[in-house]
Amino acid sequence: MTEILVLVDHVDGAVKKTTSELLTLARRLGEPSAVFFGSGAADAAPALGRFGAAKVYAIDDESVGAFLVAPKAEALAQLVESTSPAAVLVPSYAEGKEIAGRLAVKTGSGLIVDAVDVEAGASEDAAPVTTQSVFAGSYTVRATVTKGTSIITVKPNSVTPEEAEGAATVEPVSVTISDTAKTAKILSSNPREQTGRPELTEAAIVVSGGRGTGGNFESVEAFADSLGAAVGASRAAVDAGWYPHSYQIGQTGKTVSPQLYIAAGISGAIQHRAGMQTAKTIVAINKDDEAPIFELVDFGVVGDLQQVLPAATDAVTKHKS
């Protein structure tokens, strides 16, 4: 059966939800093999097997954590060479896209970035067909790779993970990393502070605040917590220094596709839309009834978010109890 490589997204061995999504998509194309960088592949194997990984290639080379991007791309290229997969699926985070880009150059392969869906081609030999959402979500594009191996990065929340049994046999792979790949040295790495909330790009519900918060995110955070949601921010709020940049949603920040997106005090400029327009359901609270965000919403409240959100938080808490 055709082998499909899936790059595992994990934090210290804890496999992230995006990986189960990629394994689910990979099963449509062939038999998924997970590629695990770092130590702890054996511990992660059961989580990978649960979503159908037949093999787990474990690449534990010290250069991988010591230098930026290039060693991972080189290692992956050697694995592509030895396994000749029909496709390589990579999670669409910044580093994932860069690894995929270098891998495409190394292997003379085509690259498709930020797919929101992947299907098998019309015939057995045909390349997978991807769907992307482009121009701030105003167009959908179907595309295929036409040269080499299909290298595809897939956005989080693109598919609901479905379990399927896989053997998840761990196979250690030794790779040779060139000196050229060991030139951008990682001097230090500080993991992002844990907020106890779901990760922004993976969350089913996102509540985000903008200029209309006036810098007070308390009601946004409290409402998010009542819903078990992640918190995001608009560029205006980030530029004003009200919320950290790592929570920015939009063209120059994160792109989210949650089931439910709630925009509080966000006007809905094109830059913001680019980051949230593919959300399934959109809700907005804004004082200005002419704010462009209302053109997108399934439900909107024209009003003061500092009044509406605390009352809504109470009502949600009451509803749940």
Added chain:
Amino acid sequence: MNIVVCVKHVPDASSDRRFDGSDNTVDRVGVDGLLSELDEYAVEAALQIAEASEDAGSQVTVLTMGPENASNAVRKALQMGAHQGVHVADEQIHGSDALASSLVLATAIEKIGESGQVDVVLCGMASTDGSMGVVPAMLAERLGLPQVTVVSQVQVDGHTVTARRDGDAATETVEATAPLVLSVTDQSNEPRYPSFKGIMAAKKKPVESWSLADLGLSPDDVGLSAAWSRVESFAERPPRSAGTIVADEGDGAAKLVEFLASQKFI
């Protein structure tokens, strides 16, 4: 310091961006375009590095590829203070994907380097149209240079570059030695506006126009027919059907929660 900044001329995000139905490519001619906003940060970073350099002869060369109107992006960068421009303009480039674009840019950078080593290749973190964010990494791969990308703070000390990369899971400090490829985020600086003097001076700055032949590239290497991927079809997303909008008269929160409950979110 010899710095090359790669810039892209993109369709204006606030205008009506669209595809050309005849060959499924982005319409780059029939819409208003401008210097990709994210590339302004790269131009600014290049100017700051050149200005801080002890080498009084530091040069910032702005490099672009694309149709005739892409020269607008070069002009804007020259107005900001870049010293000279190179525009790879060739009809055969039309339809190039990221792999082909990185090939053209890498070859052009090598050619610029023939008249003096390029120390820093600077890029924005992504374009505002394709927004793939892969070309800087591809350039590093093709040129065999260190990749220090998506950074929001840059320090240059001689030929040592230290930068802060705000990654997805962690904030990293990265160090490399020039020559290297650097890409900067919109958090890295505050791009300057062209001054009146800068606008006047830009008119006299040299801009070279290169063809694929000048780069020793064959049309078979780039463009739509050589693309490594193909758009099979595109469709405009149907407009979202108009939602329910209520004015808060003290009952806004209740109505909101009612909606969330009806959609099974709570």
